[in-house]
Amino acid sequence: MRPGEKPEIARLPLFREMQEEQRERIFSGSFLQVFPPQLTLFELGQHPDFLHVLIDGVVELYATSAGRDTTMRIVEPVTSFILAAVVTDMPYLMSARTLTSSRVLLVPAALVREVVKQDCALMQATMRELALAYRDLVRALTDMKLRQSAERLGNLLLTQERRQGGGGKVQLRAEKRLLASLLGMTPENLSRAFGVLGGHGLEIDGAQVTITDRAALETFSRPDPVRDDAG
Amino acid sequence: MRPGEKPEIARLPLFREMQEEQRERIFSGSFLQVFPPQLTLFELGQHPDFLHVLIDGVVELYATSAGRDTTMRIVEPVTSFILAAVVTDMPYLMSARTLTSSRVLLVPAALVREVVKQDCALMQATMRELALAYRDLVRALTDMKLRQSAERLGNLLLTQERRQGGGGKVQLRAEKRLLASLLGMTPENLSRAFGVLGGHGLEIDGAQVTITDRAALETFSRPDPVRDDAG
DNA sequence: GTCTGCGATTGATGAACATCAATCGAGACG
DNA sequence: CGTCTCGATTGATGTTCATCAATCGCAGAC
Numbered sequence: 001m002r003p004g005e006k007p008e009i010a011r012l013p014l015f016r017e018m019q020e021e022q023r024e025r026i027f028s029g030s031f032l033q034v035f036p037p038q039l040t041l042f043e044l045g046q047h048p049d050f051l052h053v054l055i056d057g058v059v060e061l062y063a064t065s066a067g068r069d070t071t072m073r074i075v076e077p078v079t080s081f082i083l084a085a086v087v088t089d090m091p092y093l094m095s096a097r098t099l100t101s102s103r104v105l106l107v108p109a110a111l112v113r114e115v116v117k118q119d120c121a122l123m124q125a126t127m128r129e130l131a132l133a134y135r136d137l138v139r140a141l142t143d144m145k146l147r148q149s150a151e152r153l154g155n156l157l158l159t160q161e162r163r164q165g166g167g168g169k170v171q172l173r174a175e176k177r178l179l180a181s182l183l184g185m186t187p188e189n190l191s192r193a194f195g196v197l198g199g200h201g202l203e204i205d206g207a208q209v210t211i212t213d214r215a216a217l218e219t220f221s222r223p224d225p226v227r228d229d230a231g
Numbered sequence: 232m233r234p235g236e237k238p239e240i241a242r243l244p245l246f247r248e249m250q251e252e253q254r255e256r257i258f259s260g261s262f263l264q265v266f267p268p269q270l271t272l273f274e275l276g277q278h279p280d281f282l283h284v285l286i287d288g289v290v291e292l293y294a295t296s297a298g299r300d301t302t303m304r305i306v307e308p309v310t311s312f313i314l315a316a317v318v319t320d321m322p323y324l325m326s327a328r329t330l331t332s333s334r335v336l337l338v339p340a341a342l343v344r345e346v347v348k349q350d351c352a353l354m355q356a357t358m359r360e361l362a363l364a365y366r367d368l369v370r371a372l373t374d375m376k377l378r379q380s381a382e383r384l385g386n387l388l389l390t391q392e393r394r395q396g397g398g399g400k401v402q403l404r405a406e407k408r409l410l411a412s413l414l415g416m417t418p419e420n421l422s423r424a425f426g427v428l429g430g431h432g433l434e435i436d437g438a439q440v441t442i443t444d445r446a447a448l449e450t451f452s453r454p455d456p457v458r459d460d461a462g
Numbered sequence: 463g464t465c466t467g468c469g470a471t472t473g474a475t476g477a478a479c480a481t482c483a484a485t486c487g488a489g490a491c492g
Numbered sequence: 493c494g495t496c497t498c499g500a501t502t503g504a505t506g507t508t509c510a511t512c513a514a515t516c517g518c519a520g521a522c
Contacts, residue, residue, distance in 0.1 A: 044457055044458075045456070045457040063369070063373040063376075063377070063458075064377075065373060065377045065378065065453070065455050065458065066377070066378075066453040066455075068377050069377075070373065070376045070377055072369070072372070072373070083362075084362040084363075084365045084366055084369075085366075087358060087359065087362040088359065088362045088363060088366065090366070091457055092457075093366055093369045093370065093373075093457065093458060094369065116355075116358075117351075117355065120348075120351050120354065123351065123354050123355060123358060124347075124348065124354060126358055127318060127347075127354060127357055127358040127361060128318065128319065130358060130361040130362050130365055131314070131315040131318040131319045131361050132319060133365055134315045134361055134364055134365045134368065135315055135316075135319065135321070135324055137365065137368040137369065137372060138294070138303070138315075138324045138325065138368065139324065140372055141303070141368060141371055141372050141375065142294040142296060142301065142303070142324075144372065144375050144376065144415075145294075145301045145375065145415045146294070146295075146296045146297070146299050146300075146301055147296065147297075148507095148508070148509085149508080149509075175469075175470095176469075176470065177469070177470085184375075184376045185509075185510085186509080186510060186511080187469080187470070187471090188470090188471080188472085188509090188510075188511080188512095189508090189509060189510075190470090191470065191471050191472075192471090192472090192509090194471095195471095195472095206470095222296070222297040224296050224297075225276070226275055226276040226322055226323075226324065227275075227294075227296065227324060379477095379478065379479090380478080380479075406499075406500095407499075407500065408499070408500085416479075416480090417479075417480060417481080418499080418500070418501090419479090419480075419481080419482095419500090419501075419502085420478090420479060420480075421500090422500065422501050422502075423479090423501090423502090425501095426501095426502095437488095437500095
């Protein structure tokens with residue numbers, strides 16, 4: 001682990017409040033591993049052996065079924081992932097692969113479960129993390145069920161813009177094919193959705209998106225104050 | 232509270248393992264309320280004042296956005312619901328209404344949060360509950376993104392049949408319009424989906440569904456051993 | 463520079479699904 | 493016993509989205 005990274009991991013919401021001593025136990029039982037791009041970290045159905053914490057790089061969580069697959073989440077550093085499978089000790093419901101070269105902290109799942117039982121602060125943080133993740137999924141599911149593709153894209157851009165500082169500019173980080181899969185559509189349709197939004201306050205140039213008329217974009221995308229604005 | 236109900240609530244996974252004394256605190260701070268059918272219990276965006284435990288009746292959780300709405304979950308007794316909003320103390324992401332006359336135990340949200348902090352067994356149960364709910368939503372979202380309507384219906388029926396004992400019969404409990412909304416389609420399309428499954432090992436008579444050829448139904452619906460079989 | 467490979471885009475077509483309208487059928491009620 | 497109501501069903505039609513095919517544009521290789 002590089003200097004400065006351990007404190008950064010310790011500052012994660014998940015590990016922040018726990019006892020120093022227990023945190024040391026977690027860290028000393030874990031190990032950092034480097035993975036090349038496009039490598040599968042684990043697959044749907046496998047038994048969860050490690051809690052993963054992405055330190056550096058980008059990881060995609062995706063699900064497959066009957067030959068088709070879809071992106072469920074794009075993980076950026078520094079974040080833990082697949083907490084729910086580790087806590088319940090049940091098979092993964094998603095697969096994971098690196099998109100870029102990545103460094104991942106691997107915390108043995110059994111160790112997580114053991115320390116969680118002994119350190120109430122860690123348990124509370126875990127509980128909170130799971131509750132927030134649950135809420136994210138509620139949002140994603142209603143988004144999928146109630147909105148059509150161009151609206152979903154519009155709302156995602158509005159949300160991203162707020163997260164990136166609110167200057168009316170959004171920098172797309174992932175490939176568009178990935179973004180399409182995350183939004184539950186084909187790359188072709190994403191292109192067309194961008195085209196549609198072009199008539200509703202949006203300008204796009206490659207991976208650089210500019211919101212030229214927020215009011216128009218909001219009228220079209222119908223963001224929900226509860227679902228889309230709050231964290 | 233009627234005799235026999237309190238022990239039944241105490242047997243819920245959520246409350247089972249906690250200290251007797253703390254459980255008493257929860258119960259004595261809560262109250263049971265009876266609601267008529269079709270009554271809204273709370274609405275999306277409101278601040279969560281109570282953890283709800285459905286004792287008797289049926290409750291629908293649904294989300295709305297831009298005039299449209301969709302069923303997210305049908306709650307049957309005895310189950311707690313909207314745990315995530317209570318734990319995070321953040322606005323509801325779903326609304327709730329009774330479908331039939333219902334009795335609901337209302338546990339003040341602040342009390343839940345306080346006792347959770349003091350009783351590690353309750354916290355662990357909460358964590359587990361949230362993790363399982365998260366996994367349910369992962370399943371629902373991938374189902375929505377990867378399968379088309381008739382497949383979703385087929386898999387739901389296969390799952391229900393297993394839960395109802397596996398005799399090849401499934402009794403539909405909810406109205407079909409509700410089932411349609413839960414599956415993310417219109418009532419008209421649900422009818423047609425049943426029609427399609429009629430050619431793939433299914434027979435339907437009103438609310439009584441019979442699986443006449445499980446192999447055919449599975450071939451068509453492509454259940455995922457991980458996602459659909461495991462709990 | 464040119465070639466090459468790959469992702470993004472665009473157009474044409476088809477499938478899945480929603481919508482609109484009409485009808486059917488079963489339970490409620492006079 | 494009829495009729496009224498409401499959900500379920502069926503058919504006709506339109507919209508949304510996927511698929512297939514071709515082209516564009518850009519970055520890396522040589």
